[in-house]
Amino acid sequence: MLDVNLIRKDPDMVRDLLSRKGFEVDFSEYLEKDRARRDLIFRTEQLKAEKNKVSALVPVLRKGGRDVSDTLARMRQVADDIRDGEAQMAALDAWIRDFLDALPNLPDPSLPAGGKENNRVVRVFGTAPVFDFPPLHHVDLAESLGVVDYPRGARLGGSGHWVYRRDGARLEWALLNYFIEAHLADGYEFMLPPHLLTWACGYTAGQFPKFRDDVYQLRSDDTPDGFTHFILPTAETALVNLHRDEILDEEVLPLRYCAYTPCYRKEAGSYRSEERGMIRGHQFNKIEMFQYVRPEDADAALEELVGKAERLVQGLGLHHRVSRLAAGDCSAAMRRTYDIEVWIPSMNDFKEVSSASDAGDYQARRGNIRFRRKETGKPEFVHTLNASGLATSRIFPAILECNQDASGRVRIPEVLRKWMGGQEFLARPS
RNA sequence: GGAGAGAUGGUCGAGUUGGUUUAAGGCACCGGACUUGAAAUCCGGCGUAGAUGCGAAUCUACCGUGAGUUCGAAUCUCACUCUCUCCGCCA
Numbered sequence: 001m002l003d004v005n006l007i008r009k010d011p012d013m014v015r016d017l018l019s020r021k022g023f024e025v026d027f028s029e030y031l032e033k034d035r036a037r038r039d040l041i042f043r044t045e046q047l048k049a050e051k052n053k054v055s056a057l058v059p060v061l062r063k064g065g066r067d068v069s070d071t072l073a074r075m076r077q078v079a080d081d082i083r084d085g086e087a088q089m090a091a092l093d094a095w096i097r098d099f100l101d102a103l104p105n106l107p108d109p110s111l112p113a114g115g116k117e118n119n120r121v122v123r124v125f126g127t128a129p130v131f132d133f134p135p136l137h138h139v140d141l142a143e144s145l146g147v148v149d150y151p152r153g154a155r156l157g158g159s160g161h162w163v164y165r166r167d168g169a170r171l172e173w174a175l176l177n178y179f180i181e182a183h184l185a186d187g188y189e190f191m192l193p194p195h196l197l198t199w200a201c202g203y204t205a206g207q208f209p210k211f212r213d214d215v216y217q218l219r220s221d222d223t224p225d226g227f228t229h230f231i232l233p234t235a236e237t238a239l240v241n242l243h244r245d246e247i248l249d250e251e252v253l254p255l256r257y258c259a260y261t262p263c264y265r266k267e268a269g270s271y272r273s274e275e276r277g278m279i280r281g282h283q284f285n286k287i288e289m290f291q292y293v294r295p296e297d298a299d300a301a302l303e304e305l306v307g308k309a310e311r312l313v314q315g316l317g318l319h320h321r322v323s324r325l326a327a328g329d330c331s332a333a334m335r336r337t338y339d340i341e342v343w344i345p346s347m348n349d350f351k352e353v354s355s356a357s358d359a360g361d362y363q364a365r366r367g368n369i370r371f372r373r374k375e376t377g378k379p380e381f382v383h384t385l386n387a388s389g390l391a392t393s394r395i396f397p398a399i400l401e402c403n404q405d406a407s408g409r410v411r412i413p414e415v416l417r418k419w420m421g422g423q424e425f426l427a428r429p430s
Numbered sequence: 431g432g433a434g435a436g437a438u439g440g441u442c443g444a445g446u447u448g449g450u451u452u453a454a455g456g457c458a459c460c461g462g463a464c465u466u467g468a469a470a471u472c473c474g475g476c477g478u479a480g481a482u483g484c485g486a487a488u489c490u491a492c493c494g495u496g497a498g499u500u501c502g503a504a505u506c507u508c509a510c511u512c513u514c515u516c517c518g519c520c521a
Contacts, residue, residue, distance in 0.1 A: 038480095038481065038482090041480075041482095041490080042481055042482065042489095044481095045480090045481060045482090045489060045490045045491085046482095046489080046490090048489085048490060048491085049488095049489055049490070051501075051502080052490090052502085054501070055449075055501055056449075056450085056502085058449070058501065058502070059449045059450090060449090060450090062449095068501085071501070072501045073501085075501035075502080076500095076501065078501080079500085079501065079502090247440085247477095247478085249440095372440095377460085377476090379478080
């Protein structure tokens with residue numbers, strides 16, 4: 001949700017910023033309706049004030065033995081007028097709400113306009129591994145080592161699903177432990193939220209109503225619109241709703257959270273043949289980091305989140321890069337985003353393992369999440385930031401492919417071994 | 431799934447035969463007085479959002495949510511959500 005006062009004050013500036021995201025909008029009808037709405041509020045409230053005044057007078061007149069039937073008749077008319085006004089208001093409000101709900105967040109003014117092609121790489125770590133033998137694709141490695149079962153995953157869940165098995169399951173679990181431990185050391189609270197969320201959660205996150213069809217929904221004949229819950233596409237959707245409709249004390253900020261959940265995504269139409277294996281599945285594991293901060297602390301928080309995600313990848317010894325996304329490549333709710341991408345040899349390309357974003361007050365406005373500033377005593381919207389820390393579904397293939405040797409063995413990164421019985425290599429099935 | 435009870439500002443809590451209750455009062459918190467300082471005491475302040483206005487201020491809405499009855503609803507009616515207790519089922 002954008003600040004309506006900003007749109008009233010400088011609609012051209014807002015329009016120009018949105019167009020950098022590739023979102024074209026004309027505010028003239030909105031501004032007209034906004035004006036009409038305020039006029040209507042003024043008229044209706046005056047009627048209500050009269051109603052309240054006269055209603056309080058009725059018992060006094062009665063006590064004085066006066067006939068009030070004329071007064072009641074007149075008030076019946078006023079009550080009708082109020083009802084009319086409120087009906088008009090409801091129609092205007094609905095139009096305005098739909099309009100505002102559809103507006104994405106403003107991009108940070110410092111971002112270049114346009115899409116992916118204008119992303120800028122800001123840091124690169126390591127170099128691509130060089131092999132003195134023909135390296136295998138992670139799907140082939142995983143199958144020969146028996147660590148991922150793709151055919152049976154598809155049997156269970158359809159395409160885009162797999163089963164982690166044996167040391168694959170342990171490696172996956174070790175990665176999650178490695179991430180969580182790092183966050184705990186940095187003072188983040190670890191939590192396990194529900195995976196089935198209500199409509200309001202999707203709205204606050206900025207995913208609904210526009211992107212409601214991108215998530216898996218649970219439907220029922222018992223509800224008016226058939227919708228009951230959706231399955232979270234990322235733990236961010238849960239974490240951003242934790243403090244919905246709250247006014248936080250300034251002293252508790254920044255709130256630093258991390259959560260583990262699987263992420264469930266339809267990924268309709270996004271499959272590409274080179275994304276064979278676990279690069280893009282309908283379910284993947286992720287530790288999400290999330291912060292609620294004061295507006296002035298958002299810059300530092302974003303750098304902290306990116307830094308944390310980078311260190312995790314570095315700890316695994318994987319070649320990766322950090323990019324600052326152009327306005328159009330940031331998702332709708334975000335004002336700026338860094339992507340951290342890890343090198344996948346078989347794709348000869350980098351794939352995203354973490355996205356660190358600053359939502360500004362966009363989500364906080366939708367979820368009515370505020371804090372009371374000590375200095376002024378007034379509530380203000382918090383700023384919310386999130387970053388994966390990390391998603392495993394690209395890390396796992398990267399480890400397999402980058403750590404393979406000529407004999408088809410895969411070396412386990414040092415930092416993970418304590419969760420894998422001290423093993424140096426993934427065991428072959430006997 | 432069934433039965434019962436409940437939901438009131440940051441918190442506790444009164445108000446539920448509809449109309450001086452303008453949502454009382456306590457606690458917490460903030461400011462001031464007193465005090466060497468603190469405590470205690472006293473005084474004052476103290477929810478959120480919106481509209482009009484340069485401002486002072488005035489008005490409106492909000493008592494779980496949404497409808498309804500009425501000149502007038504925290505209070506009456508209906509639906510829903512959540513919490514608690516008990517029963518049933520269950521990993």
